[in-house]
Amino acid sequence: MIAPPIRIDDPSDPRIAGFVSIKERDLTGRQGRFIAEGTVVLRLLAAAHRSSRGIVAEAILLLENRVAGLRELLAEFPEDVPVYAADARVFDAIAGFNMHRGVLAIGRPDRVPSRDALLASLPASSLVLAACGISNHDNMGSLFRNAAAFGVDAALMDQSSCDPMYRKAIRVSVGSVLVLPFAREGTAAELIDQLNAAGFSIWGLSPRGETDIADIPPAPRTALLVGTEGEGLSPAILSAVRTARIRQRPGLDSLNVAMAAGIALHQVARVNGRI
Amino acid sequence: MIAPPIRIDDPSDPRIAGFVSIKERDLTGRQGRFIAEGTVVLRLLAAAHRSSRGIVAEAILLLENRVAGLRELLAEFPEDVPVYAADARVFDAIAGFNMHRGVLAIGRPDRVPSRDALLASLPASSLVLAACGISNHDNMGSLFRNAAAFGVDAALMDQSSCDPMYRKAIRVSVGSVLVLPFAREGTAAELIDQLNAAGFSIWGLSPRGETDIADIPPAPRTALLVGTEGEGLSPAILSAVRTARIRQRPGLDSLNVAMAAGIALHQVARVNGRI
Known part of the structure; x- marks a missing residue:
């Protein structure tokens, strides 16, 4: 990704619907998706996405003050993986709790081997x-x-x-x-x-x-x-x-x-x- | 302890004040006390109390349906350690959350070695x-x-x-x-x-x-x-x-x-x- 992140100002913005209330989502059903949190996990998600493992990154949501420090890592994802950014108030309102790390991604297993x-x-x-x-x-x-x-x-x-x-x-x-x-x-x-x-x-x-x-x-x-x-x-x-x-x-x-x-x-x- | 447990019907009973809101207590100060949870930990508390380690058991609070199964273990504590019992509603109201194990004890280090x-x-x-x-x-x-x-x-x-x-x-x-x-x-x-x-x-x-x-x-x-x-x-x-x-x-x-x-x-x- 080279373009600047897409700024999100409204926690109910449909583009980031997948990140809403991630704690509850874990309990009520993830519809085949998974949530990756934190820089180290994001790095492995990039590696998994590039590999033949069958793991697909779908979207990334960052606290705005994390964007600058993550430019290199974000460049490891293909351009069609959207990157969203929000300030702390909006970010926490989306995630549903205080997410100190400010780094979230949604992914899905594209094919699960038997x-x-x-x-x-x-x-x-x-x-x-x-x-x-x-x-x-x-x-x-x-x-x-x-x-x-x-x-x-x-x-x-x-x-x-x-x-x-x-x-x-x-x-x-x-x-x-x-x-x-x-x-x-x-x-x-x-x-x-x-x-x-x-x-x-x-x-x-x-x-x-x-x-x-x-x-x-x-x-x-x-x-x-x-x-x-x-x-x-x-x-x-x-x-x-x-x-x-x-x-x-x-x-x-x-x-x-x-x-x-x-x-x-x-x-x-x-x-x-x-x- | 040989006497039957002391039944507690009121979560504000001063005799069990030390067990109130144990989660918050961890954060706001334990006044030199510690909380032991679960049967295995209670067993080690009994062992520590009997040893010269300087660990003193002060009181035990049980969910009433746990009392019968713990008689042998309770006998390992001296008679002057009070044992309280409460039903699930009162027990949870005391502890401040749903305590599935129903086994709590308060203790304190009597002397902490340098x-x-x-x-x-x-x-x-x-x-x-x-x-x-x-x-x-x-x-x-x-x-x-x-x-x-x-x-x-x-x-x-x-x-x-x-x-x-x-x-x-x-x-x-x-x-x-x-x-x-x-x-x-x-x-x-x-x-x-x-x-x-x-x-x-x-x-x-x-x-x-x-x-x-x-x-x-x-x-x-x-x-x-x-x-x-x-x-x-x-x-x-x-x-x-x-x-x-x-x-x-x-x-x-x-x-x-x-x-x-x-x-x-x-x-x-x-x-x-x-x-």
Whole structure:
């Protein structure tokens, strides 16, 4: 984009309708759109838009005093992505709350790969994060952030997991949701079957896992599997895969799921020479 | 406690004044008190109360339908800690919001050790988490949760870090704040001087650290030092200590501070045989 931003003076201007009350929108339905917040996420949205990932940026809304500092980043978007700017009063009236960052964008997934297609696209040597029953958007975002940091090729969730495209998950992921390929479909059992069929060594993470994560051997294809907050992976799932544990002091609550995944992914990524 | 709980029917009952509007209380001043939420945290409060840690439980407020299930846990508190119970309407009117868990307690630190005293009390072989400029209560709570999981003996913060005794920090720590000794005082430079004087090998965590965390050698006394969200440790601090990094994919935002600390503590705790 080279043209100056389009100035918005009326919070009910139909051109910025997609940005109205974004908090409520998350709850009542996003009509296939997602909201990106903040400079770092905007940068990853630009990268995703330019890639073949199937992520499309639709519009950008900035607090007017942010425009000058973002010129270079805005230039990374095609000219047909409109950029709107508003003063603080109008901006907050649009967003529905005090948005300190003053950087919002709307995007949509243009095509979402099926898990079949995603698995078929993975290289011979790959690392997958698989997650079942993740119900908290903070944890989902944090899982993606860790997965991206440690070179995971794809994140695969069962259908009972929450949507990584929610505003808060994207924000906590620092935009990783927009660049790390993922699929969310089917049951945990189907996910495990497919990973097995694709030649993955599957390691279920559990406080009662048999193998210390430091002893997970390298493998061309490794999938780390984590379960729902609180309960973790079900006994049925744990009996269907190899299990690994993170050593910790006894008598305490188990680690947060995203923390546990981060520690295990760091270990597995090292052992497989991915970081 | 053996007596049945004291029933509260009036949200303005002076006996439960300490539980009124606990969200606002966090912001406007807690008068040296802290709020514990949920069963797991209540259990750690009981343990802390019985220990010599200097944590005192003052009162417990339960949703009436939680009382029966908590009898054993309530028996772990001395008889002079009053237990109140209220129905959902009264409970929510007291707390000021919908408290799904229905388990609240008020406590206070009876005596807070100085950093001097805390350092002097540490065993010859010890592991310390040091933190400077942590501004987010979620991160603070998460740092404590990880520190407890990996056998840290004490958490030492500079005065610019936020208070671990805030409600949200205690909740995210799953009560670890109540059982892990900590001190929060002075500047980062003073903290480093004291750790050096106490014979600690200090490792500052930074994306540009010199040593891979996997190569941090075992030592009788190790301190892992982490810095503020976003900026991390300042160049002045990093030049005063040895520095370590967590390998990750390039080009991404660095890991969340609590995540980075968790991964590094896991590694250091292993190497020193603490887990």
